[in-house]
Amino acid sequence: MRIPSYRLSLHVLLLGLFVLTIGCGNEQQTKEPGPQITNPVLPGDRPDPTVVQVGDTYWASATSNEWSPLFPIFKSTDLVNWELVTYVFPDGAPDWAEKNFWAPELSYDKEQEKMYAYYTARDKETGRLSVAVASAENPGGSYTDHGPLVSQELGSIDAYEARDKEGNLYMLWKEDGNSQGKPTPMWAQQISEDRTELLGEKTELFRNDAPWEGHLVEGISIFREGDYFYATYSAGSCCDVACDYKTGVARSKKLLGPWEKYDQNPVLTDNKDWKCLGHGSVVPKGDDFYFLYHAYSKDGSVFVGREAVLEKIQWTENNWPTFDNDALYSRSREAWDFSDDFQKELDPLWQWRVTQDIDYKTGESGLMVRASRVNQDLGTLLVQPTRSLNYEISATIGLRETGEDAKGGIALVGGADNSFGAPVAAIGISTDQNGVQVWRTVNRETEILGEAEIPNSRATVSLKMQVADGHVLNFKINDGENWDSLADSVDASPLVPWGMGFRFGMVAKGDSTVYVNIREFNLTNTD
Structure with missing residues (x-):
């Protein structure tokens, strides 16, 4: 069965306006704050959100888990008011995959004028968690699946796409070692321009080696500012009543490293209204960057699920991205x-x-x-x-x-x-x-x-x-x-x-x- 595009009714996603402050300097922001962002921007169970800009429009998606249609596609002009327009897979799962439909990651190729959607799913034949990709001529679909790209013995999840300073295209992902009590390296490997084949050898960027990270790091997102590539990533336990998820940042002057982790990590932790903050993606708006991530509201907790929260990136005097870590639950449930x-x-x-x-x-x-x-x-x-x-x-x-x-x-x-x-x-x-x-x-x-x-x-x-x-x-x-x-x-x-x-x-x-x-x-x- 095929689901056509629809406009998500305003009584579901009436998300209030906010004013974005302008400027991203090398010192901690001291300007007067603008109106509060109305969070959650995507209410309900929308884990592992991804967001990308195409012209004047933003496109987002989120984890589906075991519920079809798979991987909703939302669009917005302001990062706050979102419209559900379609799904990556409105007709059900690709033939090769059976469950664990996680962590979509949208990427737009300007030269090709084409949208790519990376995602995680479990392979029917091997039982392994695998990273796959689909593509569409337009962000709103329809999407053609190209199947798995990598499927390691311990599992491969949480893909992200980035180019190095020379323009070479890479796919980044996490090896799911924590599922077997082993470390969780973040890998990068060059990928063909049609996104159907990994090329050459993979390179490890970093792994869970800091005490606060616990048994894993995952959910990497890469963006560039000045001389550096910056990475947001998450660590800890993501998904149940005992969760302790947190977000850290790292940087490198080269995409393949060496990567330096911020000595003040984690930069996003539990606050007044939200807990277990992490796994999202960074998108520019004007001169600023914003991070769309998931978190449990402290009142809704696991009963509601992980909702999509938007927060502006701030900068330290030493050029590290960080956060005020004060996102509020400010939406009216009516x-x-x-x-x-x-x-x-x-x-x-x-x-x-x-x-x-x-x-x-x-x-x-x-x-x-x-x-x-x-x-x-x-x-x-x-x-x-x-x-x-x-x-x-x-x-x-x-x-x-x-x-x-x-x-x-x-x-x-x-x-x-x-x-x-x-x-x-x-x-x-x-x-x-x-x-x-x-x-x-x-x-x-x-x-x-x-x-x-x-x-x-x-x-x-x-x-x-x-x-x-x-x-x-x-x-x-x-x-x-x-x-x-x-x-x-x-x-x-x-x-x-x-x-x-x-x-x-x-x-x-x-x-x-x-x-x-x-x-x-x-x-x-x-x-």
Whole structure:
């Protein structure tokens, strides 16, 4: 299935204006600060963000993990207000790859007038994490995949592209040694101009050798200023409740080194509103540089996931890039209210498991989605990233249009546990023509938490899930006039997935020969 370009509605990404201060000197900035940047600039689960400038427009993407369509493409004219226009892979995963769709990195070749999108995925045949690349004649696609470029035994991730001072093109990446308790070298190797082949021998730039870096360095981004190449990079644990991710900087007068790490690293650490800051990319705007990185908000934490945060680079008197490290959580969550009656094409915010080709249609009757028993018996999933801690979702299920062997409903979707690679799991509420059930499904085992009968005369049933503090769930059914409770204070925290945050959305369970009818879906933030 192909997703066309859409404009992301303003109620989802209404991100406020800010004024960029001008100038990038050799001393710590002392000018009057401008208005605050409104963060997060990309709310919800948008890890490992990348950003590149093409003319007057900025283009961004982020990690998809196991949710399709893969690698969203956003555009902006000011780095703050973003529009979702397409995906690198709107039709699903490339044939060679199966999961772990991480760390896209966009790069624009001005001479070719062509966009390249590097990315990480796990190879089906070898099981190795691999760096691959796709290309497009226009930043908004469509993209053609060119397959893996490097796939080391320990894994290869987090690609970045840079040219040396002579104009030679290189691909940089991390060897994923930490997965086997080994060091994590940052490598550079020359790459062909069509980005399909690595040339010559690889060169190590640096590795995790400073105490603050712990068991890894990763997520390199390179930019030039004056005589130096500068690198931002991240270290520590990125992706769970015990994370300690941080960002450092290094510099070299030659792309291949020797590289010198800043003696005041790390330059980005936990602050008032954000924790575990890192893995992003640097982009110029005017005379300044900005760093787009991910972080957990301290209130949302792992329940919401890693959101994209924008911060201006400052400079020391010794020509080191650093940060004020004072980014605020300044967005109004009221902007995230969402509703969908499915009369038109499916909104691009909806996601599904990369392992499933979903079948659906939209129209006057709402959404008709084919049921299934895949996804660990959860059925077909259509979800969105969580963007706040306190909200409620509701959906109206059309019983007469729903097949006899199918149930439609809503759920909070996570993992069977908090570990890396845990299978998908969920807690939700669903209905068929006989009754309503609240359920928890983990490792294909379903526990019924509440249930109610419904009259045979009912043509529709409205269901509601209320979420508090990111993980405390209440489930209700509408009796035609009031909302009646079926299960209260259900704790979903054991199911928060490693590195992703919860998703909320719709489920269609049952035989794959029938469809579920969902008339409408609504999200209201209650912060």
